[in-house]
Amino acid sequence: MLKTVKRSCMSLALIIAMVLSILPILPQASVTAASSDYPHLIGNANVKKPSVGGKLQVLNKNGVKTLSDKDGNPIQLRGMSTHGLQWFPEVVNANAFAALSNDWGANVIRLAMYVGEDGYATNPAVKQSVINGINYAIANDLYVIVDWHMINPGNPNDSVYSGAQSFFNEISSLYPNNKNIIYELCNEPNGENNGVSNDAAGWAQVKSYATPIVELLRKKGNDNLIIVGSPFWSQRPDLAADNPINDLNTMYSVHFYSGTNPVSNVETDRNNVMSNVRYALSHGVGVFATEWGTSLSTGNTGPYLAKADAWLNFLNQNNISWINFSLCNKDEVASALNSSTNLNPGSDKVWSENELTKSGQYVRARIKGLDYATPEEPQPNKPTPPLDFSSGFWDFNDGTTQGFGINADSPITAVQIENVNKALQLRGLKTSGSIDLSEGNFWANARLSADVWGYSINIYGHTKLTMDVISPTPTNVSIAAIPQSNSHGWENPTRAVRVSTNQFVAQPGGTYKATLTISFNDSPNFKIIATDSSDSIVRNLLLFVGSSSDNVSLDNIKFVK
Known part of the structure; x- marks a missing residue:
């Protein structure tokens, strides 16, 4: 417009x-x-x-x-x-x-x-x-x-x-x-x-x-x-x-x-x-x-x-x-x-x-009709370009954040993002205010984005976006998602998807893991891109993350059929 x-x-x-x-x-x-x-x-x-x-x-x-x-x-x-x-x-x-x-x-x-x-x-x-x-x-x-x-x-x-x-x-x-x-x-x-x-x-x-x-x-x-x-x-x-x-x-x-x-x-x-x-x-x-x-x-x-x-x-x-x-x-x-x-x-x-x-x-x-300079807000460090993104999904095995960082429009900017143990660790979620776990009010939570840095993720025919959620203890986490392509830039998520404490399973090394799955019904833009044979290449992924714990990690973020 x-x-x-x-x-x-x-x-x-x-x-x-x-x-x-x-x-x-x-x-x-x-x-x-x-x-x-x-x-x-x-x-x-x-x-x-x-x-x-x-x-x-x-x-x-x-x-x-x-x-x-x-x-x-x-x-x-x-x-x-x-x-x-x-x-x-x-x-x-x-x-x-x-x-x-x-x-x-x-x-x-x-x-x-x-x-x-x-x-x-x-x-x-x-x-x-x-x-x-x-x-x-x-x-x-x-x-x-x-x-x-x-x-x-x-x-x-x-x-x-x-x-x-x-x-x-x-x-x-x-x-x-x-x-x-x-x-x-x-x-x-x-x-x-x-x-x-x-x-x-x-x-x-x-x-x-x-x-x-x-x-x-x-x-x-x-x-x-x-x-x-x-x-x-x-x-x-x-x-x-x-x-x-x-x-x-x-x-x-x-x-x-x-x-x-x-x-x-x-x-x-x-x-x-x-x-x-x-x-x-x-x-x-x-x-x-x-x-x-x-x-x-x-x-x-x-x-x-x-x-x-x-x-x-x-x-x-x-x-x-x-x-x-x-x-x-x-x-x-x-x-x-x-x-x-x-x-x-x-x-x-x-x-x-x-x-x-x-x-x-x-x-x-x-x-x-005057200009207005907004106060300087803390800007997160530029995400580290991936060393190896050949898997076609975010596995974080190369030791980088594979493009993920705090989105420029995130209402919360104090969350720290880094690669820890070959996973994307988010620290400060709860203390910074990213704790809304309701389906509809995910807008208040931390917003991440990840440009694919020249690689291509073709999701034509895929129907699910899955990711592992890892935490030191069982917790509650909600995530809403917007994949983006060249021509399909934005469609509001329908809802955030939640994993609860009872879904976490103990892992070797003392952590707990749950798998979160986002469907077409949860993310209209996902459906639009995955069903468009002429423009099904994901160029960016936005995630709205809320948690009742301060630190969680994400891993193996992938689109699947």
């Missing part, structure tokens, strides 16, 4: 000069390679406040539906979303909104009014926080997204959400055709609790819900921008592109988390969120990233800032507006504020750098 166009040196110099002429209140890190790797991260020329941009409209620009200002020029909104207002109502205060508008340089805030989850459906008083937030946004020259935040149940037509038309009717009556207001009709349609399916039929259900609300707003004379979610937690704007709502000023949301959703350069991969955005843009609808985070989709682990750079570069290049989740002090990686930080920044209307999380510091810089 990444197409880059380099700016001229003079243009870049002008941008830097403009940035330096308005010194930020918080200190900024030095310029890094990101400005050359991702040229669309720097600058914010299209980030205009409502007092300049006026009423928003969706126009066709070079064949792409583009958010535009009152004069028909492209405009990009960048800002923050609150967390659930039923849980964090204190963030709705004049000083916080002023901090976003002035110190952060944002031009939009999203008010996340949860409907379920103890929100509006059972606590209608939360609506007052939305009204107060709209007033603060207007007073601070911000666009404001009124977010009907639905999650569970996953179908917006569910009776829990029956108050939608009444709610939007009331807000639009209080603020008739107000240029600041954007309506987001359904946050994240999904399959939970009799929700909507991840296909055209699921989108048809979302469309049947949204269309009457769009018509209601238009009949009342409200020309405001409207944003509609899509199936699979708003990751399928491509479905909306194939069957759009008949309204000229409606866009479709996309949600992503940089640690979970990888980038893509194609528009044909329906399992990739960025690919779905590319498809939507090329098929005639506008897209708005109303929610994204720097962590995994769970809100934890990370932050994955290099991956966030790739995503923001794509969004900025395509003038796609974006809103980070979330402006709160919840104790999670995705939060912009530290857990001890007051949601009211005080009379100076500034949260200090120390009051922001790493994610908050990063997002603030990116909203302002």
Whole structure:
């Protein structure tokens, strides 16, 4: 999903000069390679406040539906979303909104009014926080997204959400055709609790819900921008592109988390969120990233800032507006504020750098269009090239790690990897935090990778990936895997596979060994490569390793029929 166009040196110099002429209140890190790797991260020329941009409209620009200002020029909104207002109502205060508008340089805030989850459906008083937030946004020259935040149940037509038309009717009556207001009709349609399916039929259900609300707003004379979610937690704007709502000023949301959703350069991969955005843009609808985070989709682990750079570069290049989740002090990686930080920044209307999380510091810089140098993280030693890889699998008999090392995107980097007794020993797994043994949350564990260093492993027709797990004592270990080939780079594992203490067998020399087996059902990318006769050569292998013991070893990692 990444197409880059380099700016001229003079243009870049002008941008830097403009940035330096308005010194930020918080200190900024030095310029890094990101400005050359991702040229669309720097600058914010299209980030205009409502007092300049006026009423928003969706126009066709070079064949792409583009958010535009009152004069028909492209405009990009960048800002923050609150967390659930039923849980964090204190963030709705004049000083916080002023901090976003002035110190952060944002031009939009999203008010996340949860409907379920103890929100509006059972606590209608939360609506007052939305009204107060709209007033603060207007007073601070911000666009404001009124977010009907639905999650569970996953179908917006569910009776829990029956108050939608009444709610939007009331807000639009209080603020008739107000240029600041954007309506987001359904946050994240999904399959939970009799929700909507991840296909055209699921989108048809979302469309049947949204269309009457769009018509209601238009009949009342409200020309405001409207944003509609899509199936699979708003990751399928491509479905909306194939069957759009008949309204000229409606866009479709996309949600992503940089640690979970990888980038893509194609528009044909329906399992990739960025690919779905590319498809939507090329098929005639506008897209708005109303929610994204720097962590995994769970809100934890990370932050994955290099991956966030790739995503923001794509969004900025395509003038796609974006809103980070979330402006709160919840104790999670995705939060912009530290857990001890007051949601009211005080009379100076500034949260200090120390009051922001790493994610908050990063997002603030990116909203302002400034570079951000991530702190140096410990880099593992480059893996030793194998001396002998003629076996066609990782047997570690040559005394090296045969290419294995900590992957650059691993959330855990303190694990030590070396060849011990002709096996790949991993030390520090438990103490470094690689202890999640559940099937689904392997993302939090240490991530290894091994380039094959010029050798070839042809796995066509193979159906299993096996490996020996060796430990000083019986233990519990879970591993998820992604083989990679030239054209099949990434497909999320379905699950991690676990070996338990009762599966370990005593070995000569006092160690214990169990065999772990990964199948097609566990690793979709394995199946794709092993059944593709034109591209069945494994070039890399990613392993996500969790353990209840600090030290384990892997050996004889091989694909078998």
